[in-house]
Amino acid sequence: MSKHDDDWKQELESHLALRADHGATPDEARRRFGNRLQISEAVRAVHVPVYLDHLQQDLRYALRGLRHSPLFTAAALLTLALGLGASTAVFSVVDRILFRPLPYAEPDRLVWLGMAAPIETNEFLLSPDYLTWRKSQTVLTQLTATRGNTDCDLTSGDPVRYRCAQVDDNFLSTLGVRPLLGRDLQESDGAETALISHHLWLSRYAANPGLLNQTIEINRQPVRIVGVLPPGFELPTLQPFDLLQRMTIRQTSQSRAMFFLTAFGRLRPGQTASQTRDQLQPLFAEALKSVPPQFRNEVSLKVHSLRDRQTRDSRRSALLLLGAVGLMLLIACANVANLLLARAHARQREWSIRQAIGASHGRLLRQSITESLLLAGLGTAAGLVVARALLALFAHFAPNGIPRLAEATIDLRVLLAASAITIACSLLFGLAPLLLQRGQWFRSGLVVAQIAVTVVLLASAVNLLQSLITQLQIPLGLRPEGLLVAEVGLHRDRYPQREQQLQFFEALEERLAAIPGVQAVALADALPPHGRLMTTIFSTLQVEGRPANTGAPTGGMVVHRQITPHYFSILGIPVVRGRAFTEEDRRGPEDLVIISESLARRLFPQRNPIGQRMRAFEGPFRPIVGVVADVRNAGLTGKDDPEYYELRRHHPSAGRGHSQILLQSTADPAKLNAAVRHELRQLDPHLPAEIYPLTRKIDALTAQPRFQSALLSGFALAGLLLAAIGLYGVLAFLVARRAREIAVRLALGATPSQVRGLVLRQALLWTALGLGLGSAAAVALQLQQSLALTAAVLALTALLAAWWPSARAARVDPATALRWE
Amino acid sequence: MPPLELLILKTLARAANHGFGITLHIQQASSGLLSVEEGSLYPALHRLEREGLLSSEWGVTPNARKAKFYKLTPAGRKRLIQAEESWLQTAKGVSKLLRFAQ
Numbered sequence: 001m002s003k004h005d006d007d008w009k010q011e012l013e014s015h016l017a018l019r020a021d022h023g024a025t026p027d028e029a030r031r032r033f034g035n036r037l038q039i040s041e042a043v044r045a046v047h048v049p050v051y052l053d054h055l056q057q058d059l060r061y062a063l064r065g066l067r068h069s070p071l072f073t074a075a076a077l078l079t080l081a082l083g084l085g086a087s088t089a090v091f092s093v094v095d096r097i098l099f100r101p102l103p104y105a106e107p108d109r110l111v112w113l114g115m116a117a118p119i120e121t122n123e124f125l126l127s128p129d130y131l132t133w134r135k136s137q138t139v140l141t142q143l144t145a146t147r148g149n150t151d152c153d154l155t156s157g158d159p160v161r162y163r164c165a166q167v168d169d170n171f172l173s174t175l176g177v178r179p180l181l182g183r184d185l186q187e188s189d190g191a192e193t194a195l196i197s198h199h200l201w202l203s204r205y206a207a208n209p210g211l212l213n214q215t216i217e218i219n220r221q222p223v224r225i226v227g228v229l230p231p232g233f234e235l236p237t238l239q240p241f242d243l244l245q246r247m248t249i250r251q252t253s254q255s256r257a258m259f260f261l262t263a264f265g266r267l268r269p270g271q272t273a274s275q276t277r278d279q280l281q282p283l284f285a286e287a288l289k290s291v292p293p294q295f296r297n298e299v300s301l302k303v304h305s306l307r308d309r310q311t312r313d314s315r316r317s318a319l320l321l322l323g324a325v326g327l328m329l330l331i332a333c334a335n336v337a338n339l340l341l342a343r344a345h346a347r348q349r350e351w352s353i354r355q356a357i358g359a360s361h362g363r364l365l366r367q368s369i370t371e372s373l374l375l376a377g378l379g380t381a382a383g384l385v386v387a388r389a390l391l392a393l394f395a396h397f398a399p400n401g402i403p404r405l406a407e408a409t410i411d412l413r414v415l416l417a418a419s420a421i422t423i424a425c426s427l428l429f430g431l432a433p434l435l436l437q438r439g440q441w442f443r444s445g446l447v448v449a450q451i452a453v454t455v456v457l458l459a460s461a462v463n464l465l466q467s468l469i470t471q472l473q474i475p476l477g478l479r480p481e482g483l484l485v486a487e488v489g490l491h492r493d494r495y496p497q498r499e500q501q502l503q504f505f506e507a508l509e510e511r512l513a514a515i516p517g518v519q520a521v522a523l524a525d526a527l528p529p530h531g532r533l534m535t536t537i538f539s540t541l542q543v544e545g546r547p548a549n550t551g552a553p554t555g556g557m558v559v560h561r562q563i564t565p566h567y568f569s570i571l572g573i574p575v576v577r578g579r580a581f582t583e584e585d586r587r588g589p590e591d592l593v594i595i596s597e598s599l600a601r602r603l604f605p606q607r608n609p610i611g612q613r614m615r616a617f618e619g620p621f622r623p624i625v626g627v628v629a630d631v632r633n634a635g636l637t638g639k640d641d642p643e644y645y646e647l648r649r650h651h652p653s654a655g656r657g658h659s660q661i662l663l664q665s666t667a668d669p670a671k672l673n674a675a676v677r678h679e680l681r682q683l684d685p686h687l688p689a690e691i692y693p694l695t696r697k698i699d700a701l702t703a704q705p706r707f708q709s710a711l712l713s714g715f716a717l718a719g720l721l722l723a724a725i726g727l728y729g730v731l732a733f734l735v736a737r738r739a740r741e742i743a744v745r746l747a748l749g750a751t752p753s754q755v756r757g758l759v760l761r762q763a764l765l766w767t768a769l770g771l772g773l774g775s776a777a778a779v780a781l782q783l784q785q786s787l788a789l790t791a792a793v794l795a796l797t798a799l800l801a802a803w804w805p806s807a808r809a810a811r812v813d814p815a816t817a818l819r820w821e
Numbered sequence: 822m823p824p825l826e827l828l829i830l831k832t833l834a835r836a837a838n839h840g841f842g843i844t845l846h847i848q849q850a851s852s853g854l855l856s857v858e859e860g861s862l863y864p865a866l867h868r869l870e871r872e873g874l875l876s877s878e879w880g881v882t883p884n885a886r887k888a889k890f891y892k893l894t895p896a897g898r899k900r901l902i903q904a905e906e907s908w909l910q911t912a913k914g915v916s917k918l919l920r921f922a923q
Contacts, residue, residue: 007889011840014888015859018841021884034860042864046871 004047008040054363055370062371069343073375075725076339080379082718083332084418085386090325091414092387093394094318098311103232105176109267110306111140111276112236115287117299118537118554127249127259129287134168139279140265144174147247147259149239151489153688156217161489161688164194164218165235166247174266175236182212182227189246194218195227200242202231218243219491220686236264236306264306277303294539298554317708320460324715327457329418331719333425334450335726336379340372341443342733372427380419387415397707444766447730451770451798452777454716454723455790459778461709461716462786468709472702476529477631479572480694484669485527486512486661486676487690494684498655504683505659506650509564511679517667522566523648527660527694529632530701532559535641536616543603544613544621558599559633559643560616562654567645568628570664578610578626581647585625592647594626599642614644622646636701662694669693720793724801731763731805735812743814752810759809763802767795822904825857825865830874830893830901837892839882840866866891874900 012033019029033039044053066073104110114123125133130145137143145168152164169185172178179195196211205211215222223243235241249259267276284301291299304312311318351364488508495501505523513521526533538555542548565581567573576597585592593614600609613621634640648654665672673691680689735742742755771794775787832838832846840863848856869875874897880890893901 010887011863011889014839014886015841017886018839018882018884018888021886022841022845032859034858039860039863042860043867046864046867 004044008043012036012040054366058367058370059374061367062374065371066375072339072343075729076336076375077379077382079332079335079339079722079725080376080422081382081386082722083329083335084380084383084415084422085390086715086718087325087329087418088383088387088415089390089394090321091418092391094322095414097314097318102307103177103230103234104236104306106266107306109269110175110236111265111267111273111303112262112306112309113265113277113280113301113303114261114263115284115299116302117295118557122262123302123304124260125263126287126290127261128290129283130261130263131250132286133263133280133283137280137283139268139271139276141268142170142174142266143263144168144171144265145247145261145263146171146235146237147249147261148237149241151491152218152223152243152245153491153686154216154218155220155491155686159686159688162200162218162242163240164243164245165239165241166245169246171244174264176266177230177233179227180230181209182225184227185244185246187246189226190248191245192222193224193226193245195229195244196225197229197242197244198231198233201228219493221493236310237262238310265303273303273305277301295537295554320708321711324457324460324712327453328715328719328722329422330453331450331457331722331726333422334446334453335722335729336375336422337425337428338443338446338450338726338730341446342729344368345737346733369427373423376419376423379422380415383419384415397710443730447727447766448769448773450723450726451767451794452772452774454719455771455774455787455794456777456781456783457716457719458790458793459774459783459786460781461712462789463783464709464712466786468705471636471705474632476698477573477629478528480698482664483570483694484663484665484672484676485690485692485694485697486663486680487658488661488680488687489658490684490687492657494686495657498652501655501657502650502652505656508661508679508683511682512661512663512676515665515667515672515675515679517672518663518665520566520570520664522564522570522662523659524561524563524567524662525656525659526561527662527697528571530635530697531660532633532641533658534560534562536560538602538642540617541603542615542617542621544615555602557641558616559641560646561643562646562648562656564648566664567662570662571631573631574629576627576629577608578624580626580628581645585647586649588649590620591622591649591653592625593622594628594645595624596628596643596645597630598640599644600627602642636698636705720797724797727763727766727798728801728805731759731802732808734762735759735805735809739812742809742812746812747814755812756806756810759806760799760802763798763806767798771795822900822907823865825861826869827901827904827908828855828857829862829865829869830897830904833875833891833893834898834901837878837890839880839888839890841888843891869897873897 016026016029016033019032020026024032030036101107102110112123114125116123125145127147130143134143134145147166149163149165152162154160154162167185169187169189172184178184180198182195185193185195196205201207201211211225212228213224213226215224217223223245229244247259247261249261265276267273271279280301280303288296288299354364355361488505490501490504495504509521509523512518535557538558541558563581565583565586568575568580577600578594581592581594595603595609595614603609603614604612609624609627611623613623615621628645630640631643632640633643648656663672663676667675676691677689680687742758745755745758746752771791775791778784778787778790828847829843832843832850838846840859843866844857844859844862866875870877870891874894875891876894877889877891880888882888
């Protein structure tokens with residue numbers, strides 16, 4: 001570009017010289033040539049289209065302008081980076097959670113259906129009903145089900161715990177998924193065949209196609225791999241799995257077991273989920289007949305779209321995040337607009353001068369727009385960096401509860417959309433008042449609006465934090481410090497009989513108790529506060545001597561556990577009445593029961609429970625020997641249920657395939673871990689086990705709500721920071737603009753502190769207005785409890801933001817300020 | 822083709838020349854009837870060069886002045902012949918019309 005310019009300059013000089021040689025004076029030559037500027041522009045225009053040339057100029061000018069006002073540029077870029085980066089990151093994550101494509105054919109036609117009942121959080125179908133429905137239903141084009149995942153351990157070599165998904169033979173075809181290699185499951189398949197997941201095929205077998213039709217040893221039985229699943233395939237239940245097998249649910253003469261299945265179907269074209277549900281009512285009514293009459297009211301048929309059902313739990317947090325980020329984006333927009341407004345106003349003098357020497361109004365406007373666009377471009381680039389960092393942060397710290405978080409990548413469309421919104425917003429706010437000549441009101445309005453939005457944001461964050469702290473402060477009811485947990489699950493095939501299971505765990509218990517440093521060992525089938533393996537309906541509990549509950553409502557759930565005597569003492573659960581289980585009880589003739597305080601209150605509101613006998617549903621009545629304090633048993637955020645404890649006696653009925661083992665010991669944790677594994681190996685070298693401290697499990701429970709609160713707090717703080725920047729910016733600008741007025745006041749006798757008070761009062765006025773508006777909105781959102789703290793934080797921040805400009809105002813030197821004319 | 826550009830091409834058909842020289846030549850060859858404004862000449866020259874009808878080279882005048890010399894390219898020569906014919910036709914048509922209108 002400038003090469004042309006230099007060339008032309010020389011050509012021009014040469015022309016003038018030649019004319020001078022020809023007989024004119026240099027002045028005459030120049031005059032005859034005409035308007036050099038215009039001609040040069042015309043020549044330049046031949047080589048470069050005019051608008052491009054102007055664009056270059058504008059860009060260079062804009063860049064220079066930005067460099068010359070570092071505070072403005074820094075504030076604007078910071079605002080843009082924060083606002084755009086955060087909103088992009090969150091939108092990308094939420095998009096991943098709520099809108100990601102499911103790896104099935106036409107996934108929006110897939111539904112998750114089943115019966116909903118209080119005893120089971122997930123909808124289910126009982127296996128006999130499922131079989132009937134599959135044969136006779138015509139409402140859905142396809143119906144399939146899964147029995148869930150079972151442990152299937154690789155027993156050749158070092159034992160590895162795998163999970164086998166047990167599904168019906170039409171599972172993959174209903175989902176519209178074809179195996180990558182090999183074949184799908186067939187009706188004739190059973191436990192001896194399986195399909196392997198892509199990630200296992202890749203990680204353990206190096207994607208070797210020769211694995212097809214080979215057998216591997218699962219639970220000490222040969223299993224033939226007949227197919228490989230495609231990459232990216234996932235179960236609709238989102239449970240992780242390694243192998244896919246055909247489930248066995250048909251009742252045979254030996255087993256009349258009923259299974260809880262999770263069912264999925266494909267909607268008929270043109271039908272909705274609710275229409276399907278209505279049309280399935282006749283079949284459902286038939287299925288209800290097998291449910292005891294007192295529960296029938298509480299059971300209903302549900303048909304949900306698969307996507308909705310999958311996102312049911314995360315939807316609320318996702319929407320909360322979106323809301324928070326949206327608010328933050330608003331604050332950021334207002335900030336940028338205010339900054340642009342202030343800047344435009346400050347340059348009005350410069351503009352009028354330039355207009356006086358010939359610049360067109362359009363050209364000046366175009367320059368200003370170019371500058372805004374340049375700023376927006378730089379801000380978007382900065383926002384991209386921030387978004388990347390935030391996503392990495394999310395993925396690192398987020399608990400496993402959020403599905404597919406690690407795969408969330410920056411959706412560029414989102415970044416561009418957020419950027420476009422911000423630009424449009426800023427341009428609108430930046431230019432409109434310029435044309436309307438009502439700058440002052442607009443700026444004040446923006447600051448007040450910013451503060452109001454910040455109030456809402458802060459109040460929400462405080463609210464969430466407060467409820468989280470309250471939740472976490474409810475005492476656990478147990479003392480998890482220093483306890484080690486070993487989770488052991490026996491292969492059904494190796495230990496088919498209960499006696500064998502009992503024998504194994506009793507031998508293990510003895511061995512573990514003998515480890516040096518171990519003070520006590522206890523077994524349980526599940527551990528609080530997170531684990532509840534067995535639950536029953538309250539109304540099935542019967543007390544001897546009382547009539548049974550019929551026709552009564554279910555009364556909610558009751559948790560029960562099978563434990564060994566040391567359980568209460570190891571966990572520090574105090575016995576409130578009666579006594580705990582003892583070792584003699586284990587050798588005793590009958591089953592004993594201990595109930596929790598809350599259960600005692602409900603079953604025996606007036607009487608002493610000790611000595612009473614109770615049972616659940618059927619079987620012999622068992623004596624209650626003690627009452628223990630309540631323990632949290634619904635995670636850390638759920639509502640606890642009453643509980644009772646049964647003793648694991650030295651009797652085959654106490655045989656269990658799975659057990660959690662608690663160890664209390666003074667030994668070094670690492671050494672203890674190794675010792676436990678050693679003892680396990682002695683008993684069964686093919687048994688995998690998970691060993692960890694109990695506190696780790698409990699901490700993991702708080703991970704989800706803690707992460708959410710941290711996130712929301714982060715946004716609230718960012719919003720607060722932005723609002724503070726906004727307030728500071730506008731005040732600083734005002735002080736600079738009204739320096740003359742301030743100087744006059746000072747000259748007429750006002751003290752610096754009076755001047756400072758002037759600025760602070762202005763800030764206070766805006767803050768008060770913003771607080772008022774924001775509080776009204778917060779109350780509308782039912783956040784009134786958090787308002788006190790929010791208002792205090794905001795007022796303090798506003799004061800801090802206003803301090804520097806007010807100090808500047810007080811330091812205005814009347815002599816220099818008044819001379820500025 | 823606008824007249825100025827035709828004149829430029831015709832001027833350069835005889836010999837390469839620089840901008841000032843073209844100005845002089847047009848004035849002299851038209852016996853003073855035509856005089857070119859420098860303001861329009863140079864943009865036209867650059868335009869013609871951009872279109873590939875002229876090529877330029879820096880050289881030295883007989884007076885030892887540095888100057889940018891323009892000359893016709895083969896494409897320029899072709900274009901000149903076309904433009905000349907087109908002009909002559911236009912001129913004939915115009916004069917016929919004028920005689921007719923009389």
